[in-house]
Amino acid sequence: MLRKKSMSVIVGSVVLLTVLGVYLAVSSLDDSETGNGSNKSAAVSTTGVETRSSREENPFGEKVKTPLSEDLIQQYIHGMSHQKVEAEEKWSFFEITPERIDYLLSQLEMNKYNYKDRYKQILTNWQNGYFSEAVSDHNFIWRLKNGNVGIATDLLTSKEEKEYIRGQKREKR
Known part of the structure; x- marks a missing residue:
């Protein structure tokens, strides 16, 4: 009788530990996919930021998670x-549009970025039609x-810019 009880405790413990281990493993995979893991070495924090789980197409024609990563902000x-x-x-191209500028400015408010102020300055200048600092x-x-x-x-002339845009077969990053 004592032997049956001991065996039941051992089997129960093994089952409980197995279930707990599987739960923790699946939970950590889910965190890494959604970016909610507590990675202390990450340069950009998403703490307290709500992310959309659905990937909707953005004004750049891409389906990406939001808020955008710092790398993606830079690429755009x-x-x-x-x-x-x-x-x-020039290996990448996206035409400048008011919709894209507005989208990136709104993304800057959704997360903490290392160079947020500089990105905002660039985009705000462009939003206001000020491109004289585009080289910088x-x-x-x-x-x-x-x-x-x-x-x-150097800056392109208006004619050179139109020719450049016309010569682009597709947008890419």
Whole structure:
């Protein structure tokens, strides 16, 4: 009788520990997929930020989780800046539109970003039609991305900008 009771306790403990282990493993996978894990080394914090689980298409034609990552904010600004600047090489392109500028400005309010003030300054200038600093804006992001080819050297003329946009087959980052 004592032997049956001991065996029942052992089996019950093993089952309980197995269930607990599976629960913790699944829970940690879910956290890493949604970005809610407590990763202390992450440069950008999403603490207290509500994220949408559904991925809706944004004004850039992409389905991504929001709030946007800092890397994606940089990619979008960098790609948009290409229509305004002369550079040896340009690998990404997104046309600057009021809808995209507004979208990025709203994303800046949803999260903490290391260079939020600078991004906001760039986008606000563009929103107001002020592009005379586009070379500096491009090169700021280019340096953050550790660029080694394609530093902006000058602003495009209005004619050059139209030709550049017309020559783009598709938008890409």
